[in-house]
Amino acid sequence: MDLESMLSLYKGKESWWTLYTFIRENQVEEAMNYIRTYCNCDENMAKEFFVFFSKLSLFEDPETFRAVAKPIGKKQTEEAMDYIQEFCNCDENMSKIILNSLIDKCFYWIYHPTSQSLEEVAHNNQIAQDLLNKPKCPICNSTNLTKITATKKIVKMAAFGIFGMGDNGKTWRCKNCGSKF
Numbered sequence: 001m002d003l004e005s006m007l008s009l010y011k012g013k014e015s016w017w018t019l020y021t022f023i024r025e026n027q028v029e030e031a032m033n034y035i036r037t038y039c040n041c042d043e044n045m046a047k048e049f050f051v052f053f054s055k056l057s058l059f060e061d062p063e064t065f066r067a068v069a070k071p072i073g074k075k076q077t078e079e080a081m082d083y084i085q086e087f088c089n090c091d092e093n094m095s096k097i098i099l100n101s102l103i104d105k106c107f108y109w110i111y112h113p114t115s116q117s118l119e120e121v122a123h124n125n126q127i128a129q130d131l132l133n134k135p136k137c138p139i140c141n142s143t144n145l146t147k148i149t150a151t152k153k154i155v156k157m158a159a160f161g162i163f164g165m166g167d168n169g170k171t172w173r174c175k176n177c178g179s180k181f
Helices: 003-011 013-024 028-039 043-060 062-073 077-088 092-106 118-133 150-167
Strands: 145-147 172-174
Touching: 013 028, 013 043, 028 043, 043 062, 043 077, 043 092, 062 077, 062 092, 077 092
Parallel strands: none
Antiparallel strands: 145 172
């Protein structure tokens, strides 16, 4: 595994913050163990990753991030790489990997603009929002639900008496697994 493939750790929000916490608190052994476990790699590769992430973690500081964000935002990659090399005391290859990591995580939309029109983006955002607002079955995560209306509850109680009260307090019935919640 090379540093490029290791960036999945940086892109994964939870995994990155766990590692960043170890680095920030100078818990080197814990960070090395985390890298070895997460990446399934040997000691030498873990050291290489640790050096990389130690340098990358420097850009979590807002002031440092702003300094490199200006040239990145203006697509002035040479200036950004020069700043990274000087700030991190690293070679050109390492600065390029750090720059690409920052671009992928924080500036992707500038370097990879969408080909969608504003109307398409708005439509897709609305669809995504509708999906987020839909209730889901807690058992099977299906959105194929039917509402249990007050009328259905009353009819069931009238027909079955006390045995028809099972739906009280329930609002939805899943059409896939039949659970009521």
